[in-house]
Amino acid sequence: MGQSNNVNENKNGSILGWIGRLILVAVILGITSFLTPGFSINGLWSYLLAAVVITVLDYLVETFMGVDASPFGKGVKGFVIAAVILYLAQFLVPNMRVSIFGALIAALVIGVLDAIFPSRVM
Template sequence: MDDKNRNPERDREREDNFNVGEMIIRVLVTAIVVGIAAYFTPGFTIDGIWSLILASIVIGVLDHLIQKFTGVSASPFGRGLSGFLVAALILYVTKFIIPGFHISVWGAIIGALVIGIVDAIIPGRAM
């Protein structure tokens, strides 16, 4: 395709749509993974679907901010000990932001481990 025929505005719209679609998929995958982790983790409960969805959004935002400012991704197995600790910290901090999201310190640690295992099985990036 010739550069003269390109429409930068249309290309930007496609990128924005892709990012929004990608973000929705990430929130849904995160909700599934966090829901599974809460089910299998002692000291980790979520009161309802809306708390789970809001927590997924908060987890995604916190992960993005931490990755942007520190370069550390909250992938429990993909980034080693630092990713594992960041994932546990994000889970624990989320309890202060989202009502209905209850997690203890040990629940956050075990939950990060469960999320790492589930993330390895479910396609997509959870945290």
Template sequence: MSEERNPNRTQDSPSWGKLIIRFVISAIVIAVAAFVTPGFRIEGLWGVVFAALVISIVNYLVERVFKIDASPFGRGIVGFIIAAVVIYISQFVVPAMTVTLFGAIIGALVIGIIDMIIPGKTI
């Protein structure tokens, strides 16, 4: 839709296509982090998809409620710690996911590094 058709739409609002691409990239980043991180394991494709969905929702809620960027390098040490906590807590919602505390910390570091390489917000 153009601006003329829908004056309420802002330029900052992402389209569905961009949201889907962002979600797919997030799932890939989480799968890579789980693959290379000791103590961080996700079983199966649907486990990765469900984990990406849960982590994305929790990140969104943290950002909205606490007004904090929950990405690993979003707000320095605070963002990094929040990202590790989000990863750790997600294992209690995602049955195919197991994470140790050390795995969550290293996973947040790996996700943060991948976030710096891939343009745009992934998680």
């Protein structure tokens, strides 16, 4: 019972929890950028802005569509939505370039990294 209360606290989040998740997302975007052809982000501020944009887009998709936008959240639908979020983020983040193929591969890489790291990436 104590564990579910702790999960709810983390889900609603404190400022430190949100900042920690933001940093984790930026690090995972860096790893993804390194491993994925057709997916690049240049500059620390672009990584942080991309993390904010992707987190906000993910939140909006979950809120308004009721779909878990994590790459493996709802099977193929979640994977495709994650790729679309990554592709659209490039139009809001300077120094971020993503091809359609790069977005698909990045969604796969993020899904794998999401399984390894304890916090949800997308």
